[in-house]
Amino acid sequence: MRVSLVLFTSDLRLYDHPPLRAALTSADAVVPLFVRDPAVAAAGFATPNRNAFLADCLADLDAGLRERGGRLVVRSGELVEEVCRAAREADADEVHLSAAHSRFATRREERLRRALESDGRRLYVHDAVTVVVPPGEVTPAGSDHFAVFTPYLRRWTQVRLRPATGAPRRVHVPDHVRGEPLPARGAVPGVSPALPAGGESEGRRRVTAYWRGGLDAYDEVRDDLAADATSKLSAHLHFGTLSPVELVHLARRRGGAGAEALVRQLAWRDFHRQVLAARPDAAHTDYRTRHDHWRTEDSAREDIEAWRQGRTGYPVIDAAMRQLRHEGWMHNRARLLAASFLSKTLYVDWRIGAAHFLHWLVDGDVANNQLNWQWVAGTGTDTRPNRVLNPVTQAKKYDPDGAYVHRWVPELRDLAAPTVHEPWRLQGFDRAALDYPDPVVELSEGLERFRRARTGPA
Numbered sequence: 001m002r003v004s005l006v007l008f009t010s011d012l013r014l015y016d017h018p019p020l021r022a023a024l025t026s027a028d029a030v031v032p033l034f035v036r037d038p039a040v041a042a043a044g045f046a047t048p049n050r051n052a053f054l055a056d057c058l059a060d061l062d063a064g065l066r067e068r069g070g071r072l073v074v075r076s077g078e079l080v081e082e083v084c085r086a087a088r089e090a091d092a093d094e095v096h097l098s099a100a101h102s103r104f105a106t107r108r109e110e111r112l113r114r115a116l117e118s119d120g121r122r123l124y125v126h127d128a129v130t131v132v133v134p135p136g137e138v139t140p141a142g143s144d145h146f147a148v149f150t151p152y153l154r155r156w157t158q159v160r161l162r163p164a165t166g167a168p169r170r171v172h173v174p175d176h177v178r179g180e181p182l183p184a185r186g187a188v189p190g191v192s193p194a195l196p197a198g199g200e201s202e203g204r205r206r207v208t209a210y211w212r213g214g215l216d217a218y219d220e221v222r223d224d225l226a227a228d229a230t231s232k233l234s235a236h237l238h239f240g241t242l243s244p245v246e247l248v249h250l251a252r253r254r255g256g257a258g259a260e261a262l263v264r265q266l267a268w269r270d271f272h273r274q275v276l277a278a279r280p281d282a283a284h285t286d287y288r289t290r291h292d293h294w295r296t297e298d299s300a301r302e303d304i305e306a307w308r309q310g311r312t313g314y315p316v317i318d319a320a321m322r323q324l325r326h327e328g329w330m331h332n333r334a335r336l337l338a339a340s341f342l343s344k345t346l347y348v349d350w351r352i353g354a355a356h357f358l359h360w361l362v363d364g365d366v367a368n369n370q371l372n373w374q375w376v377a378g379t380g381t382d383t384r385p386n387r388v389l390n391p392v393t394q395a396k397k398y399d400p401d402g403a404y405v406h407r408w409v410p411e412l413r414d415l416a417a418p419t420v421h422e423p424w425r426l427q428g429f430d431r432a433a434l435d436y437p438d439p440v441v442e443l444s445e446g447l448e449r450f451r452r453a454r455t456g457p458a
Contacts, residue, residue: 003174005031005092007083008072009100011129011240012057013200014064014167018126019096021165029172031090032065034058035083036076036183043104048190049328049362053198055185057239060199062182070171073179080112087121090177094122098129098240101273102366103280131270132244133159135277145278147381149271156267164246192328195362196235203236207247211254218258223333225316225395226403230332231262234363237269244269272371275381283370284351286379293453294349303346306440307338308356310409313439315421316395317341319408326408328362333398336376340389343377345446347453350377378454386454388447395421411436 004027006020012034014020023030040046062072075082087095095116100106113123127134138155139145146152185191196202210231221229236242244266251259276282286292297304306312310321320334330338335357342353354373358364374380378387399405402420406413411434412420419425424438 001029001174002027003029003031003090003092004094004096005033005083005087005090007095007097008032008034008061009098009105009240010238011098012054012061013203013241013243014061014068015200015204016164016166016243016246018129018162018165019098019124020168020171022124022126023094023096024168024171026094027092029090029174030070031073031086031092031173031177032061032070032171033073033075033083033086033179034061035079036074037079037082038076039078039104039108044358047359047364048188049192049195049360050364051183052185052188052191052195053235053239053328053362055183055188056198056202057200057241058182059185060201060241064167064200065171065173068168068171070173072182073173073177074182075179079108080115083112084115084119086177087116088119090174092121094124096124096126099125099127099134100130101135101277103283128162128245130240130244131273132156132161132248132266133270135270135274138274145274146271147275148383149268149381152271152274153264153267156270161245161248164243164249192326192360192362194326195328196232198235198239198241198362200236200241203233203241206231206233206236207242207250211250214258215251215254215262216256216258219261220258222261223398225319225331225333225399226401226407228331232329235329238363238365269368272367275371276367282374282380283366287371287374287381288379288385290379290385290454292349292379295347296349297352300346300348303440304342304348304352306437307342307346307348307353311437312341313424313437314341314391315402315405315409315412315423316391316399319405322408324357324360328360330357330361331404333394334404335372337389337391337394339373339376341391343373344388344450345391345441345443347446347450350374350379386451388450390443392421392443409436 004023006023011017065071116123133156214229221227233242237244248263248266251263310318312318317338320330320338324330339353342348343350350373354370358369371380375382378385396418400417402417405420412423415423423434423436
C-alpha cells in the first residue's frame with residue numbers, strides 16, 4: 001500500500017486543498033498531520049486568542065476527516081523531526097505541503113526538504129493555497145516585487161487562477177500512525193470573552209450568510225464603524241479554513257461593486273505577502289526609512305498604556321482598543337485610526353503598536369499586521385507617508401450617530417452625537433459627571449510634534 005503524508009499548517013480545511021488532493025491521487029492512504037511546533041510559541045505567535053481559534057480549527061478538521069473515514073494526526077515537537085518521524089512510521093514516499101512565504105516558514109521548509117531527501121523521501125510544495133497569486137508570480141520590470149499597490153492590482157487581476165476544487169469523499173489513514181489528543185479551546189487561558197468560533201464549517205457558514213446578506217453592500221458600508229458589516233473572514237483566511245482562491249472565484253461569479261471591493265482586499269493581502277517575501281526585514285525594520293526618532297516604551301509609557309487600555313480620551317480610539325480586547329478582532333477602519341493615533345498623534349514607534357495588535361488579533365499575521373502598521377506610520381508603501389488621520393473628523397464621518405462609541409465606551413452612552421466624539425467640550429457638572437479621561441494630547445500638539453520630528457530630532 002502506497003502512503004503519502006500531508007502536512008497541514010495555515011491551510012486547515014478540506015475544500016480546495018491542493019496538497020491533500022495531490023496526496024490522495026498519488027497514494028492509497030494518507031496521513032493528515034498537524035505539528036504543534038514550540039518554535040511558533042517561542043517566536044511569540046502562539047497567543048491565547050490564536051491558540052483558542054486553532055483548537056476549534058483542528059477539532060473541525062478532525063471531524064471532517066472522520067466523516068470521510070479518516071482522522072487528523074496531531075503531534076507536538078520540532079516540526080522537521082516530527083514530520084520525518086511520522087513519515088518513517090507510515091513508510092510514506094511523499095510529503096505534501098502548502099507553500100508559505102515568511103522567512104521563518106521558508107527556512108523551515110528548506111530544512112524539511114533536506115531531512116526528507118536524506119531519508120529517501122520527496123517533498124512537494126504547492127503554491128496558491130494560502131494566497132491567490134503567489135509572491136514573485138507577477139513582478140515589475142527591474143524589481144523583484146511591487147512597492148505600490150495600484151500597479152500590482154492591475155497585474156494581479158490579469159493572472160489566470162487555478163480552479164477551486166471540492167472536498168474529498170474518502171480519506172484512508174493507516175491505523176498504526178497515532179497522534180496525541182486534540183487541544184481544547186476551553187483549556188486556553190486569557191482568551192478574549194467574545195472571540196469568534198474557528199473551523200472550516202464555521203468559515204463556510206459565514207461565507208454563505210455574507211453572500212446572502214452582506215456582500216452586495218460591502219463597498220458602501222465596509223467603513224461604517226457602527227454597522228459592523230465587514231465580512232469577518234480574516235481569521236479564517238489566516239488559519240486557512242477558507243481558500244482565498246475559492247473566495248475570488250465566488251466573488252467574481254457574483255459580480256457587483258461589493259464583490260469587487262472584497263476581491264480588492266484579497267489582493268491587498270497578497271500584495272503584503274509579496275512585499276514581505278522580497279523584504280523579510282520589513283517585519284521589524286522600516287520598509288522606507290523616514291529617519292524617525294520615535295518615542296519609545298520608556299519615554300512614552302503613560303501614553304502607550306492609555307492607548308492599550310482604551311483610555312486616551314478620544315472616544316473612537318478607545319472604542320477600537322476595547323473592541324480589540326473583547327473580541328480579539330477590530331473593525332478595519334478602526335485599525336487605521338488606532339494605528340495612526342499611536343504612530344503619528346502620539347509619535348510612538350509603530351513596532352510597539354504592531355506587537356500589541358499581534359498579541360490580541362486572532363487574524364494577526366506578520367505580513368498584514370506589520371506592513372499595514374508601516375503603511376499607517378508612513379514607513380511602508382503609502383505614497384502619502386505624512387498623512388495623519390484626525391480621530392474626531394474620522395469619527396464624525398464613519399460613526400456619525402456615535403453608535404460604535406456607545407457600544408464600546410459605556411461611560412459615554414448618554415451623550416448624543418456629535419458631543420460623544422468630543423466629550424472634553426462639555427462644561428461644569430456635565431463634564432465632571434463623566435468617568436472618562438481628558439485627551440492625553442491635544443491633536444494640534446500631536447500634529448506639530450509629528451511634523452517637527454519628521455524633519456529633526458524629537
